[in-house]
Amino acid sequence: MPFTSQKEIIDMEHNLLKNIKSPDDVKKLDDKQLPQLAEEVRDVIISTVSENGGHLASNLGAVELTIALHKVFNSPNDKIIWDVGHQVYTHKLLTGRYDRFTTLRQKGGMSGFSRPDESEHDIVYSGHSSVSISTALGIATANKVNGKKDYAVAVIGDGSLTGGLIYEAINNAGRMSDARLIIVLNDNGMSISKNVGHLAKRLAVMRSRSGYFRLKAVTEKVVSKIPFVGRKLSDKLFRLKTDLKNMIYQSNFFEDFGVRYMGPIDGHNIEQLCDALEGAKLVEKPVIVHVNTIKGKGYLPAEENPSDFHGVGPFNKENGDIPPAKTNFSEKFGEFLYNQAPKDKRICAITAAMSLGTGLRKFSEEFPDRFYDVGIAEEHAIPFALGLSKSGLLPVFVVYSTFLQRCYDQLMHDCALQNTRMIIAVDRAGIVGDDGETHNGIYDTAFFNGIPNITVYSPAYYCDLNNALVNCLYHSNGPCVIRYPRGAEPEKPDDYICDGRLFSVLGDEDADIAIVTYGRIFADAYKAMLTLKAEGKKVKLIKLNVIVPVPVDSVFELKDVKNTFFFEEGVKSGGVGEHFAMTMLENEIKSDFCLTAFPDCFVKQGKTEVILNEYNLDCDGMLKVIRGIIDEQ
Numbered sequence: 001m002p003f004t005s006q007k008e009i010i011d012m013e014h015n016l017l018k019n020i021k022s023p024d025d026v027k028k029l030d031d032k033q034l035p036q037l038a039e040e041v042r043d044v045i046i047s048t049v050s051e052n053g054g055h056l057a058s059n060l061g062a063v064e065l066t067i068a069l070h071k072v073f074n075s076p077n078d079k080i081i082w083d084v085g086h087q088v089y090t091h092k093l094l095t096g097r098y099d100r101f102t103t104l105r106q107k108g109g110m111s112g113f114s115r116p117d118e119s120e121h122d123i124v125y126s127g128h129s130s131v132s133i134s135t136a137l138g139i140a141t142a143n144k145v146n147g148k149k150d151y152a153v154a155v156i157g158d159g160s161l162t163g164g165l166i167y168e169a170i171n172n173a174g175r176m177s178d179a180r181l182i183i184v185l186n187d188n189g190m191s192i193s194k195n196v197g198h199l200a201k202r203l204a205v206m207r208s209r210s211g212y213f214r215l216k217a218v219t220e221k222v223v224s225k226i227p228f229v230g231r232k233l234s235d236k237l238f239r240l241k242t243d244l245k246n247m248i249y250q251s252n253f254f255e256d257f258g259v260r261y262m263g264p265i266d267g268h269n270i271e272q273l274c275d276a277l278e279g280a281k282l283v284e285k286p287v288i289v290h291v292n293t294i295k296g297k298g299y300l301p302a303e304e305n306p307s308d309f310h311g312v313g314p315f316n317k318e319n320g321d322i323p324p325a326k327t328n329f330s331e332k333f334g335e336f337l338y339n340q341a342p343k344d345k346r347i348c349a350i351t352a353a354m355s356l357g358t359g360l361r362k363f364s365e366e367f368p369d370r371f372y373d374v375g376i377a378e379e380h381a382i383p384f385a386l387g388l389s390k391s392g393l394l395p396v397f398v399v400y401s402t403f404l405q406r407c408y409d410q411l412m413h414d415c416a417l418q419n420t421r422m423i424i425a426v427d428r429a430g431i432v433g434d435d436g437e438t439h440n441g442i443y444d445t446a447f448f449n450g451i452p453n454i455t456v457y458s459p460a461y462y463c464d465l466n467n468a469l470v471n472c473l474y475h476s477n478g479p480c481v482i483r484y485p486r487g488a489e490p491e492k493p494d495d496y497i498c499d500g501r502l503f504s505v506l507g508d509e510d511a512d513i514a515i516v517t518y519g520r521i522f523a524d525a526y527k528a529m530l531t532l533k534a535e536g537k538k539v540k541l542i543k544l545n546v547i548v549p550v551p552v553d554s555v556f557e558l559k560d561v562k563n564t565f566f567f568e569e570g571v572k573s574g575g576v577g578e579h580f581a582m583t584m585l586e587n588e589i590k591s592d593f594c595l596t597a598f599p600d601c602f603v604k605q606g607k608t609e610v611i612l613n614e615y616n617l618d619c620d621g622m623l624k625v626i627r628g629i630i631d632e633q
Contacts, residue, residue: 014040014098021096023070023121034071034270038063042298044101045089050317052105053434054112057296057306058157059089061188061267065155065291066090068273069184072281073151076120081136083156085113085126085438086310087186095121105434107606113438127438128403129376130163132156133183137169137286140179151180151281158187162353162375173286174258181286182277183259186267188293188306254288263290268297307356329484330427332462334359336469337396337425341367344473346394350385352378358398358427378403382410385422394473398425401441401483402432408447416453419478423469429458429483430519430569431612436605441483442598446574448481448548456481456548460522461489463498464545471500481548483519485569487608490523502551507533507540512562513626514591516554516580518544521569521612524619531623537630547576550583558584558591563633565626568597569617596625 016033017040020026029037041063049056067090069080075095082088092110093101097119103109114122124135136154143150160166173181254261260283265276273291280287295310296302301320302309308322315322341347341363348370349363355373364371374381378399385395399407404426415422429441448456455476457468465484472480497504507529517525522543529541540561542554558564564584566577577595584593596616603611612618616625 014044016040017044017093017098020094020098023073023075023094026067026070026094031271034064034067038067038270039298041067041090041093044093044098046299046317048101048104049089049312050315051102053311053313054089054105055086055311056299057302057309058086058188060297060299060302061293061295062087062155062186063090063297064268064270065184065186065273065293066094068270068277069153069155070094071270071274072277073153076123078151078153079123079136079139080121080153080155081123081132081139082114082126083132083154083160084129087155087157088112088114088122088126091121092119095119105436105605107604107610109605111436111605112434113436125438127435128406130156130160130165132160133166133169133173133181136183137173137176137179137181140181140286141176144176144179149180151182153182153184155184155186158185158189159353160376161185163377164380170254170257170259177258177285179286180281180284182280183286183288184277185263185288185290186293187264187290188267188295258286260285260287261290262287264292265289267291267293311357326488328359328488329462329465329486330357330359332359332465332489333398333425333427333469333482333484334361334363336466337398338363338366340469340473341370344394345370346392347473348372348388348393348395350374350381350395350397352376352381352399352403354398354400354403354427357400358425360398378406379410382407382422382424383414386414386418386420389420389422394421394423396423396425398427400428400439401426401430401444402428402439404444405447411447411454412451415479416451419453421477422479423472424479424481426481426483428486430485431603431608432486433608433611434605437602440603441485442570442603444483445547445568445570445576449574449576449579454479454481454548455546456483457545458483458518458547459545460518460520460543461492461496461498464500467498467500468545485520490520492523493526500545502544502546503554504543504545505540505557506543508538509540510560511538511540512560513537513539513630514542514558514561514564515539515567515622515626516542516544516564516577517567518547518576519569521567521617524612524617525567525622527619528622528626531619532626544576544580548579550576550580552583552587555580555584555587555589558589561591563626563629564591564593565622565629566593566595566597567617567622567625568595569612570597571600572597573600594625594629596622 016037042060045059097110100110105112114126116122132154136152139152266272276289280289294303295306312322349360350372351358351360352374353376355361355364374384381397385397388395426444432439448454459465459468468482515525515529525541529539532539542557566580568575568577572595575597577597581593598615613621
């Protein structure tokens with residue numbers, strides 16, 4: 001299956017793209033060469049993502065838009081801020097990173113998101129949604145203060161409009177009447193404003209031309225300089241124009257905020273995009289350029305199934321076949337919750353635009369009246385769950401660990417303080433691998449430890465996961481958290497007993513070495529214990545099933561142990577290991593204590609198993625730490 005309509009012309013040589021070392025090289029291209037550049041970019045993205053995995057559909061949809069942005073604006077003087085960063089691959093290719101693009105999402109290679117340490121054209125780190133307009137508005141405001149004529153451009157997807165932070169930013173932008181802020185709304189699915197008939201479409205094209213905005217800008221300047229009445233007359237003309245336009249387009253709430261609106265523009269027509277962006281520069285006020293794009297554009301499998309190709313692992317680029325995924329924790333949690341739902345009609349599920357990623361599809365289809373997707377609004381989800389709980393329902397909020405970070409205040413005020421009966425299922429806890437530092441879930445244990453009234457479970461296996469859910473649903477009167485990793489369960493010992501206790505103890509009762517851990521790395525700790533025992537050492541292994549608060553009785557298992565080694569797939573500062581050590585101290589347990597966890601850092605992308613090994617959190621690393629101390633004694 002061909003990927004591009006010009007494959008024979010390009011002949012897989014990327015003749016244009018390989019010579020693009022900076023956006024200046026894009027500007028040198030003839031307009032007739034730009035469609036070929038777009039096809040070459042698509043070919044590179046498809047080939048690389050098919051090998052490395054990544055965000056395919058969103059990036060293919062933003063190819064022409066990105067080319068137009070770099071044709072019109074002067075990066076990095078003009079600052080382009082990418083919301084989330086799911087669409088930055090073309091940007092990376094056009095800013096001198098073609099030669100390194102094959103390292104995308106690999107350890108030591110390029111990030112899948114924008115990162116300032118990679119390029120001066122990456123202004124900020126991106127990875128979380130709905131922040132781009134706020135950042136770009138700050139840059140535009142600073143430009144004004146510093147007397148600069150540069151532009152700040154926020155590129156945001158329509159899905160981000162479900163996040164409340166967007167409206168806070170637009171509300172403020174509407175008051176910054178002379179800020180050089182351009183918001184590019186990349187609409188690839190949501191209908192922002194309803195356009196009626198042929199006349200509306202023709203007006204949209206006409207209003208997008210630079211000549212229209214040049215005439216409009218001159219007219220406004222002339223009118224505004226009329227003594228005494230100029231500014232009032234200019235404002236009245238704007239309101240009159242808006243009223244007339246709303247008769248055709250219906251209401252446009254962007255302009256109700258005081259932000260100028262233009263579009264919608266064909267997001268795959270580079271000429272029209274460039275014309276619109278040039279026109280937007282003439283406004284010299286905050287303006288939204290509404291662009292329509294197609295997710296997966298140029299690759300039929302991704303166009304037909306954009307959800308499957310949003311975040312995808314390696315696949316067959318010839319036919320688009322995606323290898324079947326192994327059963328994972330997300331799917332099993334969704335299955336376990338689905339199984340409980342018929343038994344208790346109070347159970348309801350909440351997600352923040354992640355119904356597929358969190359395994360809730362079947363629940364949403366079978367129990368639509370008890371399923372709530374609140375959009376990219378994690379902060380809203382918890383007080384929403386509070387309201388459900390206060391009204392007799394039993395809410396389960398399923399959220400990625402990295403996105404739960406947005407909810408700290410709500411966890412404190414609307415969950416723990418009020419001792420709300422709700423369950424927070426924290427997916428992607430621990431290292432997530434290829435998505436890197438913006439998505440790793442290694443910080444939640446530290447902030448849970450600082451919040452009263454919350455009980456946190458950390459299962460190692462699917463049976464632990466089910467036990468934790470049952471305990472939270474039927475044996476708890478307050479807020480519960482169940483945190484579990486990305487991917488499949490690790491290898492389970494043949495003699496493993498899944499009993500649902502707060503903690504489990506394995507190995508020698510009279511041990512002089514103890515290993516303490518929780519979550520999926522228990523499997524590595526178990527292998528380390530067996531290796532040490534085979535060497536003649538007496539070892540016990542304590543597996544914490546509940547990690548917040550630390551089960552006090554677990555520390556008494558160490559009263560006769562000489563050396564205790566705690567291994568944690570989380571940050572050291574404020575984590576479970578530190579609290580475990582404090583519990584030992586408070587109960588006068590004098591075993592020598594060694595904590596191995598992530599230092600206070602942001603862990604970059606790489607395969608999960610490679611990262612765990614690097615930080616001594618796999619079997620080999622654990623043995624190295626233990627032997628290093630024991631051999632010195």
